[in-house]
Amino acid sequence: MIRPHEKPIAWRAGMFSLLVHVVLLAVMLISFNWKTVSPTNIAQVELWDNLPTAEPAKKPVPPKPEPKPELVPEPKPKPLPPPPKPEPKPEPAPEPEADIQLKQEAQKRKEEEAKRLAAEKLKAEEKRKLEEKKRKEEEKRKVEEKRKQDQQRKLEELQKMIADENKAQQQESQAAATSSATSAASAGEVDKYVGLISSKIRRNVNKQLCGPGKPELTFAIALMPTGDVIGSPRIIKSSGIAACDQAVERAILQAQPLPVPDQPDLFAQFRDLQLRFRPNDEN
Numbered sequence: 001m002i003r004p005h006e007k008p009i010a011w012r013a014g015m016f017s018l019l020v021h022v023v024l025l026a027v028m029l030i031s032f033n034w035k036t037v038s039p040t041n042i043a044q045v046e047l048w049d050n051l052p053t054a055e056p057a058k059k060p061v062p063p064k065p066e067p068k069p070e071l072v073p074e075p076k077p078k079p080l081p082p083p084p085k086p087e088p089k090p091e092p093a094p095e096p097e098a099d100i101q102l103k104q105e106a107q108k109r110k111e112e113e114a115k116r117l118a119a120e121k122l123k124a125e126e127k128r129k130l131e132e133k134k135r136k137e138e139e140k141r142k143v144e145e146k147r148k149q150d151q152q153r154k155l156e157e158l159q160k161m162i163a164d165e166n167k168a169q170q171q172e173s174q175a176a177a178t179s180s181a182t183s184a185a186s187a188g189e190v191d192k193y194v195g196l197i198s199s200k201i202r203r204n205v206n207k208q209l210c211g212p213g214k215p216e217l218t219f220a221i222a223l224m225p226t227g228d229v230i231g232s233p234r235i236i237k238s239s240g241i242a243a244c245d246q247a248v249e250r251a252i253l254q255a256q257p258l259p260v261p262d263q264p265d266l267f268a269q270f271r272d273l274q275l276r277f278r279p280n281d282e283n
Contacts, residue, residue, distance in 0.1 A: 189261060189263075189266050190261075190266065190269055190270075193259055193260060193261055193266075193270070194273075194275070196259040197255075197258045197259060197273075197275065198275065198277060200255045200258060200259065201248070201251045201252050201255045201258075201275075201277065202251070202277075202279060202281070203251075203255075204250070204251035204254040204255050205247050205248055205251040205279045206247045206251075207279055207280055209241070209243040209244050209246075209247040210239065210241060210243075210244035210247065210248075210279045210280055211241060211244070212280075213280070214278060214280050214281070215239035215240065215241055215244050215278070215279065215280065216237075216239060216276065216277070216278050217235065217237055217238055217239040217244070217245055217248060217276075217277055217279075218235070218236040218237035218274060218275065218276045218277070219233045219234065219235055219236065219248070219249070219252065219274075219275050219277065220233070220234045220235075220236050220272065220273070220274050220275075221233050221234075221252065221258075221272075221273045221274075221275055222271065222272055222273075223258060223260055223270050223271060223273060225260065225267055226257055226260075227256065227257030227258040227259060227260045228256050228257050228258075229252065229253060229256055229258070232249070232253075233249050233252045233253070235249070236274065237276075239279075244279065247279070248277060248279055251279075
C-alpha cells in the first residue's frame with residue numbers, strides 16, 4: 001500500500017521507467033540493418049527434344065554479364081535523444097516524535113545496561129582481589145605459624161638435650177662417686193683378704209730357709225670360690241734364695257683352703273691373684 005506522501009515519488013518513478021523503455025526500443029529499430037541481397041550466380045538450362053546433328057563447332061558464346069545488384073545506401077542512425085535529467089531524490093520524511101522517543105529510550109536502556117555490566121565486572125574484580133589478598137595473608141599466617149612452631153620445637157629439643165646432658169653428667173658424677181666409694185670399699189675388702197691369705201701362708205713357712213734378711217717374692221695363684229688353689233703356684237719374682245722360694249710354695253699349698261670373699265664381684269679379683277709375699281715379716 002502506497003502512503004500519501006509517497007504517491008508523487010511513485011508517479012515519477014513510473015514515468016521515468018516508461019521513458020527508458022521507449023528510448024531503448026527506438027535504438028533497437030534504428031540500429032537494425034535493412035538490406036536486400038540479390039543472387040550473384042544464375043544457372044540457365046536449354047531443353048531439347050532430339051539430339052542435334054553434328055555441326056561444326058561454334059565458338060562459345062560468352063555468357064552475358066550478370067547485372068550488378070544495386071547498392072542500397074544504409075540509413076544513417078538517428079541521433080539518440082539526450083537522456084533525461086535524473087530527478088532529485090526526495091528527502092526522507094521526518095520520523096514521528098514517538099519513534100524518536102522509542103529510539104532514545106532504547107539507547108538509554110543500552111547505556112544503562114553497559115554501565116550495569118561494567119559495575120558488575122568492577123565489583124567482581126574487586127571481590128577477586130580481596131579474596132586473593134585474604135588467601136595470601138592466610139598463607140603468610142600459616143608460614144609464620146609453622147616457623148614459630150619449628151622454633152618452639154627446636155627450642156624444646158635443645159632444652160631437652162641440655163637437660164639430658166645435665167642428667168647424664170649428674171648420673172656420671174653419682175656413678176663415679178658410687179664407683180669410688182665401691183672401689184674404696186672393695187679395695188679395703190681386697191686388702192683385708194690379701195692380708196688374711198698372707199698371714200695363713202706365713203704360718204706354714206720355714207723361715208730358717210729364708211735367712212735373717214727380708215727377702216721378697218711374688219707368686220701368681222689361681223683360686224677357686226672354695227679357696228683351693230688351681231694347679232701349682234707360679235713364681236713371678238724370685239727372692240734370690242731357691243730354698244726360700246720352695247718353702248713359700250709349700251706353705252701356699254699347705255694353707256689350703258685360703259680365705260676368699262663370698263661376694264662374687266670381690267672374688268672376681270682373686271681368681272688370678274698376684275701375691276707379693278715377705279716371709280720374715282711378723283704377723
